[in-house]
Amino acid sequence: MSLLQRDRDIIVSNEYVDHFDFAEVEEFVKNASKDLFISHKFKTHKGKTLVQPRGGFPTYEKMFALYEQFKIAGVDVLPLTIDSHTRLNDYGSAAKMLRLSEESETDMLNGYPLINHGYRTTRKMMTHFNTPISLRHGTPDARLLVDMAIASGIFEIEGGPITYLLPYSKNFPLDKAFLYWKHVEKVCAKYSTLNEPINRESFGPLTATLVPPAITIVIQICEMLLSLEEGVKSFSVSFSQSGSVNQDIVTAAVIRKAARKYANKIGCEDATINLVYHQWMGAFPRDKDFSESLINTSTFIAAMVGADKIITKTRAEAFGIPTKEDNGKAVQNVQYTLKILKGLPNVVDPEEEENLTRCVDEIFEAIFNDPADTLWRKIFNSIKKGIIDVPFSPHIINANGVITVRDKDSNIRIYEKGNLPISEKSFQFERSKLNLGNDKKNIVNEIIKDIGVML
Amino acid sequence: MKVVTGVVGNDIHVVANRLIDISLQSRGFEVLNLGVNTYLEEFIDAVVEIDADILLISSLNGEAEGWCRDLLFMKQKYDLSKVIFIIGGNLSVGEASTEEIIPKYKEYGFDLVFHQVDLIEGLDEIENYVKENKK
């Protein structure tokens, strides 16, 4: 028995898991309809931006009703958003809250407790709708979740050790997260040999607060490399709307080229790389009509950059969890906008692309130069040293040396570079776009404005 | 001037915390930022270890009262007489008025209390207070 299987056997013998039948699950995946695989849909729908909303409710019934609404609205990919207790592996609390949610009419969880529902139940729903489903969570230790999800018919797993930890956690040990996610990659790679590939997707938005594209791209590619080196064959890199149309176009161009280049560098020429675009992940206006306009602009940008998938928001974003009706309507609107957007020009900004590419390469050079013997440890050490630094991360390991502000065209620029190993040339390029003088006290005012740029 | 800052209890308001950090640094303070989800004991202990001049606690979910009653007790554990204790943010869950809140928190042991005050305004006031106190 392989070490991986030995580990999986122990992990599924959990209080809340009802006898996991590995052999049966493999049979299921082998014979599963191709329509459940997003990797397959990407291939057969080239040129179309797949539309995927977010959503998760605690009970099976509400989840089912949500999916019905989404299907009517013409969704391309269904989401399964996991609740916050499950993300912290606290299946006991999730169980309690699920029971309460089922008894009363109130949702006591902000997502679907997949472990408590189990894969047998969940699979019924997934196969019924015969549409690819994407697992959305925020879990540092997703080893049980990944087997459960795939067994349920969910063939896309979002997340990674960096993107699911740095934006949310204060002190979960990052080195452990790297090892736990290596397990996830191995499991996905294993299942990928049975039918169409399981798709992995890195969480691009990070803290969604003035994150410079160079850092977003480096982190996306890091998680991609850690996944591909385990044998995963289909990976989506992603980023969220920055607030500057040009910057999004440049980011998309650079991330596509860089991801391909670095994947080939580690011998993974045969891996498919997709691009996913998140609609605005920052503060939304309270005016719902304005919110719809905002959503429309991001759909336009997604079309401009030819994203393979778009993750949508709803007009009620400023007010909490949307109703299924709001959510369905948002999907319909986005599909409509995508449909009518024809004759989009091909916009290229060579100067910005060159600068961004240079920054990304400079950071990667420093990462690869780390003396550690495994890639994950090189990346881990780089985060510790501040070579990778995510603005507004609550994690104790994050260096917090980078400060960013917007220039007059709303591009996010690096104002203080902390320990980022970017050259003087790159740094001066960034600074040259800013006109802040030396009044450091004013910087915070600028940052506050820049964060609330859509309000 | 050394400042220890952070967000108390089970708050996850990272952005506000980081903005306070950057603001204080830009005004020339030396900042030790303990981040979000910090406990009162950690704040006090950090003040002791770095010999801080100021402790600035943010509380943004209106539940500060639950834990900060312990402040007076903690102040007795060490000699913190020269430290300026400041609390800011959203300090109540209900509709309590600023006139009620400020004296209450001063009784808990805080020298300056900011309830729903703008960041820049609050920091200006802190700078003035510090200047006054130096005299």
Next chain:
Amino acid sequence: MLIDIGSTYFKVSTQNKISHFFRDFNKTIYDDLIYKTGDLLQKYNKDDIFICSSANGGLSTLIIGLTESFSLKYASNIAYNSGINIIESVLYQHIEDYAIPSDTIDVVIIVGAVNSVENVFDDKLLKYIKQVDYQNIVYVGSSSQNQYLSDNIDNLQLLGNIMSEKLKLQEENLKNYLTNLYQEDIMGKEDIKALYDITSNQIYSTPYIVNRSLPYIDTMLDVVDPFLVIDIGGATTDIHYSTDLVDDNILSENEYDRLVFKKLGVYKSRESLVFTAKNNEFVYELLAHLNTTENILEEYSDKATAILMQLAIFLVLYKVSHSHNKYLNIKLQTLNSMVLTGGITKVLSNNQIEDIVAFFYKKILNYTTYPKIVVDKNYAIWTIGMKQK
């Protein structure tokens, strides 16, 4: 040839055959070892003999620091992970209220304040220290005090601050020092010094050896992270746990941390173990579950030893659970594996161990299942640790 010198017996490993011998306390360790394994020793070069030790209950330290959350916590973390067994902590502000330790301390650690802070320590520290019987003394606090302390404390070693200006852990210097403590010129550790006649390799403390084996544990045992290792010995009970089992703000190099319960040993600390058991609210239910009465606690028999070991397992889990605030709060619900090692593996059967763990999980956590239990009967952990470079 690998040799472990414990507080109750020697463990010897050759060509993957492991044997152990009870120690004869009327002889020195050197004489005892030669007497019991002399023939074996002849067959090996000094280069090929490796020794580790937790003799006499292991190394002890007294830590004098400024605060619980930082200086004391950081120094304790480094000390436990370097193989120190006994830690006494003193909060400097109230140093006059602390009793002077009665036993000899292997190393006193003075810690506190970041480098830019001045006037941290004064006379009352010196007064206290003068009354302590110690072998070594080190300073790992604010560098501003280096001169003052060096001038007033003989043989004080300055190792550099373990806290940065931003209160981040800087463990290298103290960690190396404590790890190498047996190698340092220690007066009074004649027992250990004599062993350097047998081996030309450095002698480390046993807990340090065990700690460094943990990242490789899954190569020899069916263990999955996050896990807990419980080592119930004659003098103390050690636990090693994955760092993601606790909610801690220390950024250290360790994937696993260690904690020692000095009152939970089954031989040397038997009395304190019995005392702790009697004071636990679940002890009677526990004894009833084990089909015995509290009279067993006064007995000195094999059966009584087995019962005590089972009690020790329950008590250590209890102390690190949410029911008990004094120590650590380990997320026992997320444990995937639990490893039992040490003398206990020669006394209790797998069933007996599983039984008590199941009882704990049911009674305290309300779980019908419990983590996968591995009993390290063949000292795999120790072997892995000894073989690491």
